[in-house]
Amino acid sequence: MGEMEQMKKEAEALKTQIEAARKAVGDTDMASAASGVAPAPRVQLKTRRTLKGHLAKIYAMHWSTDNNLSSLSSIGVFRLMVSASQDGKLLIWDSHSGNKVNAVPLKSSWVMTCAYAPSGNLVASGGLDNMCTVYNLKTPVIKTVKELDAHTGYLSCARFLSDTEILTSSGDTTCALWDLETGKQKTVFLNHVGDCMCLSLSPDMNTFVSGACDSLAKLWDIRDGQCKQTFQGHTSDINAISFYPSANAIITGSDDCTCKMYDLRADQEVISYQDAALNSGVTSLALSMSGRLIFAGYDDFNCNIWDSLKGEKVGVLSGHDNRVSCTGVPEDGMCVCTGSWDSFLKIWN
């Protein structure tokens, strides 16, 4: 038997082995296990702020962390967020007053992602220019500090680990960890066979998960660069992904109109969030502080709220006049922000 034939046989045998191992521990599913849990209350959130200022579709937003609270507002502290639009700007907003604090003009207007560093000192953006550009917000005039240029496809997502390291995902099917001092890739994460669309860092920052157009989610070890686990089940591009706050599960959102929870220790899908009436793709998702609520943005202009344990829809955020492209819940869990192709951001609680 040729080596190729041998490899194919071994690959098939390993796939069968993995399926059998998953089945062996698949003694129930999340919804059944949670049948005795009290339902989450009906969630009715109001729009508290509508942030107007972008002139074109908003593609991404990201909240600043608890490290970067400011005490300029009358109420004591307020929280900043960054948004990115194909009008060619990043805007930094004071979410409490709804005012714009900073505007960063972009070299390329085809932006797909933005990120706030945990320190609050830096923001990043990237898109069809295939680059991740990092800006310093704290210099007297906002400066570009690095242009990270090595991906051969669009930049779909970026997340800072610190002021010296950033993770990116790309349409070139790879993810990469960059050193911000040298501007070079430290580690390249190779295994997806479709455009990487999203990534989420684990709370302890030792691992991250990525979602791609190959309909797979993958768990990676940041330090050794290896793919440790692969999660199947979606039947189309995965556009959104997030770690559950407990760090033992992940939630994904896909063009197949469903969201799914995969448990990392059981190595399989444990619940799917779907509804026969819903036939729009999921663009974005964010979790409430306890993880109980999933806020998922859809192409149909709404953001649906799911009970993560029971799989039931418990609310909806309606108000945008176009696709919801991004969602985010800040670290203190006090609100949810939605951003849309209608050029507005809304803050709800």
Added chain:
Amino acid sequence: MSSKMQSSNNIAQARRTVQQLRIEANIERIKVSKASADLMHYCSEHAKYDPLLMGIPTSENPFKDKKPCTIL
């Protein structure tokens, strides 16, 4: 690309696929019932600290005014 190079690329690719599958096959898995129980426990422990789940009293809501934002 010569066909010899192409077939050795294919073999290298196949080897990588098998190598990756071996890593993924060899992990320890826990029962879904245990994983679910742990998730439910986490949610119930943290529910009381979840403002969007519990609701936010108006007096403590930093976003309580519905003033329209000012455009600078």
